[in-house]
Amino acid sequence: MDARLTHGTSGGLEQVVIGLAAGLSGLTDGDEEYLFLLGPDGGEWLRPYLGRNCRAIAAPQPSAMGPRARLAAAIPWAARVYGAAHDVVVGPSVSLSDGRAEACGADVVHLTHQEGFVTRIPSIYHPHDLQHVHLPQFFTRRQRRRRDVLFRTLAARASLVAVGSSWVKGDVERHLGVPGDKVAVIPLAPVIGHYPRPAAEAIDRVRAKLDLPGQFALYPAQTWPHKNHVRLLDALALLRDAGGAEIPLVASGHLNVFHAEIAAHARRLGLQRVRFVGFVSPEELRALYALARCVVIPSLFEAGSFPLWEAFDSGVPAACSTVTSLPRQAGDAAVLFDPRDTQAMASAIRRVWEDEALRASLVARGRARLAHFSWDRTARLFRAHYRRIAGRQLSEHDQALLAEAPLM
Template identity: 40%
Template sequence: HDLSVLHAPQNFRPWFRNYARIVIPRLARRAARVITVSETTRQDVMEHLGLPEERVVAVPNGVDGRYRQATSSRKDLPPRHVLSVGTLEPRKNLVRLFEAVRLLAERPATRDIVLVHAGGYGWLADDIVRAAHSPALRGRVRLLGYVTQEELASLYSQARLLAYPSLFEGFGLPVLEAMASGCPVVTSDRSSLPEVAGDAAVLVDPESVEAIAEGIRRVWEDDALAADLTVRGLARAQLFSWERTARLTADVYESVLQ
């Protein structure tokens, strides 16, 4: 899926760092083919594991059909809010996202902003939870915890935008899910995220709180931009399906067996 453990080992448990350093390269070198979920990860595998390009094949993820047709909605959420999605872990860059929300809440045009986050606990989640409950945020961040796919589809359809400033992703499925749901996207200009988003998202520097805040502000305030991103996102999402993923995966297996 990705080699983020090699790029930011401090974000992973020690046992997995050792596994990635010792076991994964051995398995990859023994494999007839290595399938990755993006061209970005394909290039990463060739560079860091030393595999020839003919043995590494990119097969992109798809998007579940339920994200294209969500109808129900939660009544306990603000009528206008920003959504973020993902496990509570350092790689998701949530502390900077929370700080961006704090900056926006101090400005008159965005003083009513609220961030709703969906996702379970991960590695070092306690630090992120403390940041979310910081007095400086004054309740601007709501942590929903784990949600089902049906609930997540509803959340995408309700949100003003998805903010996904992750530091590193092998694919970034929430970006695709949001686009399929008609939800405008603000995401990182790093790793595979520009590859997945194409021209259908606002891209920001994930290491800059100000850049994240500005990306969110643009979509929050500009109805025309939000509508344009929705149209572009829906069209972009049509390029991805699990049927296509299955077909391309089968093609790789057949090429090995021939």
């Protein structure tokens, strides 16, 4: 498993790896061992979720790295400049394996995120989404070109391309030219249930530490432009200006370079009750859901929404965008709105905020919807594919899982 991620800045990709680790660790009816290739940060964020059938493989020491890898570890900005110049002169390239998977004798490599690597070992590639195709304005020309080369190369070399929904499957087939029988829909699930459950005292500490209001709407998302924080602020201002009280918003998630523009927009609108609390710990995230009155997901593009799963799992009602695979993920368990229509977004937020009966109904429907999804099922489905690709004998349960129609 490719777990070479930077803790706190990788968003949902980190949750995918944690969920996979937790799910595979629970599989005690097989003899497989699952190896997780860690990044330079040591992977302390992942280790609590690794069971006895899992093993962490540390990153190579700088002396064993190539010159570009050593540069990236020592001077990240210089590595980015080097990479940009290389792409202009030579063209984008895809990284080669650092040799750890081959040295361990792995039968299959699962490239769990877009930034995979080339290996001679049979692989599963997880591109997650093709946002750069649909929202090119959020990427530089170099980024679009690099993503196109990376995605096409790794998808073509993979034995299987794994995606989270039927919508993404169709997108990958159309835009990457991958045959349909090589793309498998393997829905993900909420990870929050695997995080430590905070006691009442811990929840109170989080409220005090983050200076949270008594009631608030929650939006957990890194501040990328496609997460649509700006229109969410517009919707909150619209509700306030229509004569209602300003609904407090708490936004968690890594504050990247676009956060400054979002914060400036909040100031221009005169919104006084918006708090960006940054990246939070797993326990703090559970506390935020325990305290939230509702969750709002206004994203312009998603392969699937972890905050929506988390809202269902935490018993919090949600208002959610209608883009990509989200309507199918939500089913009848969320109030849906067009994320480009500020008025529609405001109306959805108002309904969920004010209607107590609706909130109770959404919570019940969310729990019913979530009953079909778990990391145990996802891990078993991945294991069936690992066994098939490695040429191992499939159990009857493996065969049944592989034959099932996609849940999303």
